[in-house]
Amino acid sequence: MDKTKKIANYRYRILALLMFATTINYFDRSIIGVIAPTLEKMFGWTNSDYANIMISFKVAYALGMLSMGGLIDRLGTKKGYTLSIAIWSFFGMLHALVRPGFSIIGFAAARFGLGFGEAGNFPAAIKTTAEWFPKKDRAFATGLFNAATSIGAISAPFVIGWIVHENGKNWQIPFLITGVLSTIWIFLWLKMYKKPQVHPKVTKEELAYIQSDSVVENEDKLPWKSVLKKRQTWAFGLAKVTDAVWWFYLFWGAKFLADTFDVNIKNIALPFFVIYLLADGGSIFGGYLSGALMHRGWTVNKARKVTLLICALIILPVSFVAITDNKWIAVFLIGLGAAGHQAWSANIFTLVSDVFPRKATASVVGIGGMIGAVSGIVADMALGSVLDSAGNTGYFWAFLLAGSCYLIILGLVHLLMPKMIPLDENLNLSKA
Structure with missing residues (x-):
């Protein structure tokens, strides 16, 4: 059998x-968000203690986004992605070694390392998508891999509910599972990944399709600070402020359901399944919609922004979550907000590769991710403090902001970047 046999759609294996x-x-x-109500009881955490542990993750994530994005642009996706997943897997497993006497500082330290390593995932994935897919398909491809966030989030409560007891017994095991999965991934990545133009299994036809709406770039490295001067960078960064909403669903969702509807570790799986199944559908639909509009002849600018407007409108009803006394209405509204966010996210990620040259994408995604993480830090500090001082009424304001901020941010993004004119390999406006 010829091991170099070419495959017509090899890009989907990379995807x-x-x-x-x-x-x-x-x-x-997601593990800590699901298990948080149990850990709080085991270790005697307050809401502010939990918020500080989450802040540790986000501080590292912000720092990691800045450094990992630039590092991945310099090292390339093959080495950079491998380094990222190796770091986050090591610190993910380190959670299992934390002892009760040092629970807050121990979890904060483990979350810090986890956040730094995990910061490399999206810069590397977006850069890979830009290398392997034409612009007209990137939002859909991004929507598909972005949907995997929900697969991971759905898996966590089922695995935890199966392994961990209500009293917390076996809480360490879920943190160890990812070490095995990451080892398998690194093996496959190192074996399968090369850039498409040098990959022996990519046909000429597939390569031509991948490059069909992109210009050939030189190999010169761009200084990281050069992207900071661009309004387009800050338009993307502003759009990423909405990451704070996603962090809220991910890390505080189980606590909200526990505090409001007495949902525990053994019955959280079904509500999370509904929420993140809707989020998956939103991610795929959002990526498909803008691509479909482009295939119908719409400009990139119009297709992306109309899709983002639809996403913002879908998200609005989540503002009413905290005023319902029905658990399943609350779950559905959170799921609707998560779906809209994931559709939004698939499209704002694609804004980067629509506008910036491939060699700058990881850096720009990193800067935006840093801004999103800082937004999450501010939100955690405020929410933890309000919940400790005013009780569950803090959730009312959290959901109100979660539902309304997207429309405001979209308007500001449009002011910063009214036309999505691509930048050339030197970050100048393209004349094409």
């Missing part, structure tokens, strides 16, 4: 690896 990595990433980071 499958991005989905696998993102699933591991979100399984790993």
Whole structure:
């Protein structure tokens, strides 16, 4: 058998690896959100203690986004992605060694390392997508691997509910599982990944399709600070402020359901399944919609922004979650908000590769991710403090902001970037 036999759609094998990595990433980071009500009882945490542990993750994530994005642009996706997943897997497993006497500082330290490593996932994945897919397909491809965030988040409560007892027995085991999965991923990634133009299994026809709406770039490295001067960078960064909403669903969702509807570790799986199944559908639909509009002849600018407007409108009803006394209405509204966010996320990620040259994408995604993490830090500090001082009324304001901020942010993004004119390999406006 010829091992170099060419495959017509090899890019989808690369996409499958991005989905696998993102699933591991979100399984790993979701564990603590699901198990938080149990750990709070075991270790005597306050809401502010829990918020500080989450802040540790996000501080590292912000720092990691800045450094990992630039590092991946310099090292390339093959080495950079491998380094990222190796770091986050090591610190993910380190959670299992934390002892009760040092629970807050121990979890904060483990979350810090986890956040730094996990910061590399999206810069690497977006850069890989830009290398392997034409612009007209990137939002859909991004929507597919972004949907894997929900697969990871859905898996966490089922695995935890199966392994961990209500009293917390076996809480360490879920943190160890990702080490095995990450080892498998690294093996497959190192074996399968090369850039498409040098990959022996990519046909000439597939390569021509991948490059059909992109210009050939030189190999010169761009200084990281050069992207900071661009309004387009800050338009993307502003759109990423909405990451704070996603962090809220991920890390505080189980606590909200526990505090409001007495949902515990053994019955959280079904509500999370509904929420993140809707989120998966939103991610795929959002990526498909803008691509479909482009295939119908719409400009990139119009297709992306109309899709983002639809996403913002879908998200609005989540503002009413905290005023319902029905658990399943609350779950559905959170799921609707999560679906809209994932559709939004698939499209704002694609804004980067629509506008920036491939060699700058990881850096720009990193800067935006840093801004999103800082937004999450501010939100955690405020929410933890309000919940400790005013009780569950803090959730009312959290959901109100979660539902309304997307429309405001979209308007500001449009002011910063009214036309999505691509930048050339030197970050100048394209004349094409």
